[in-house]
Amino acid sequence: MRVIFIGPPGAGKGTQAEVISREKGIAHISTGDILRKHVAEKTELGKTAQEYMDAGKLVPDEVIIGMMETRLSEKDCERGFILDGFPRTVPQAEVLDGLLRRLGISLDGVVLFVVPDEVVIKRLSGRRVCKSCGAIYNVHSKRPSEEGLCDKCGGALYQRDDDTEEVIKSRLEVYKEQTAPLVDYYRGKGLLIEVDASGESSAVVKSILDFVEGKK
Numbered sequence: 690m691r692v693i694f695i696g697p698p699g700a701g702k703g704t705q706a707e708v709i710s711r712e713k714g715i716a717h718i719s720t721g722d723i724l725r726k727h728v729a730e731k732t733e734l735g736k737t738a739q740e741y742m743d744a745g746k747l748v749p750d751e752v753i754i755g756m757m758e759t760r761l762s763e764k765d766c767e768r769g770f771i772l773d774g775f776p777r778t779v780p781q782a783e784v785l786d787g788l789l790r791r792l793g794i795s796l797d798g799v800v801l802f803v804v805p806d807e808v809v810i811k812r813l814s815g816r817r818v819c820k821s822c823g824a825i826y827n828v829h830s831k832r833p834s835e836e837g838l839c840d841k842c843g844g845a846l847y848q849r850d851d852d853t854e855e856v857i858k859s860r861l862e863v864y865k866e867q868t869a870p871l872v873d874y875y876r877g878k879g880l881l882i883e884v885d886a887s888g889e890s891s892a893v894v895k896s897i898l899d900f901v902e903g904k905k
């Protein structure tokens with residue numbers, strides 16, 4: 690299974706990707722997670738990325754493209770992958786097309802997460818993430834058993850720097866301007882699958898698998 694997840698911030702791309710990648714034994718590649726690791730480790734790439742991420746803007750295409758060319762050539766991608774947060778602009782999508790051609794790989798689909806703005810704003814303001822393993826929680830819908838601690842590894846939960854009201858607004862605008870054009874790009878290639886992502890996580894996962902595995 691080789692799919693791309695696109696959708697507004699907070700649509701649930703990371704949450705559903707975590708479940709499906711575990712179930713299917715495929716790689717979950719989140720550009721946001723890779724960038725946050727670079728920021729935490731204070732690498733050169735992380736220093737460049739941080740100011741864009743803090744402002745809710747996209748990191749420049751050339752930074753992302755170099756990073757993803759390396760990542761997609763790694764061994765764990767051979768069994769399949771979910772791309773979560775990449776591509777995010779038409780130039781990134783064009784580079785990805787060329788890269789997949791060179792690697793002799795084709796996509797099974799591009800899943801568009803459809804969720805109203807008010808739902809994503811509520812989800813993002815309630816999101817908490819594990820500092821150690823990256824597991825995703827929510828004060829409204831997915832609380833850990835022990836307040837502030839990750840169920841999986843016991844790590845401390847924190848609120849992402851870009852989950853403030855002001856930055857969320859900017860991320861939504863950036864999504865509409867720069868990422869939404871990918872919907873027509875992939876529709877034109879016959880790859881787009883639209884999923885209502887406003888319901889329960891288990892229902893969203895089921896819709897994605899039904900579509901991708903050809904049951905609908």
Ligand code: AP5
Nearest residue numbers: 698699700701702703704720721742748774812816827890
């Ligand atoms: P990134 O980390 O990719 O952020 P994003 O796309 O804004 O997406 P999010 O991680 O915020 O949301 P999500 O859809 O994964 O939602 P989640 O599953 O966590 O990128 C961060 C930044 O990095 C960007 O702003 C940019 O600067 C940079 N960047 C990354 N990729 C780039 C690229 N390709 N090019 C340039 N720059 C790039 O869910 C959200 C919350 O909702 C959670 O708390 C979860 O528990 C809850 N939830 C999820 N699903 C449900 C459900 N069905 N019901 C109830 N609650 C739910």
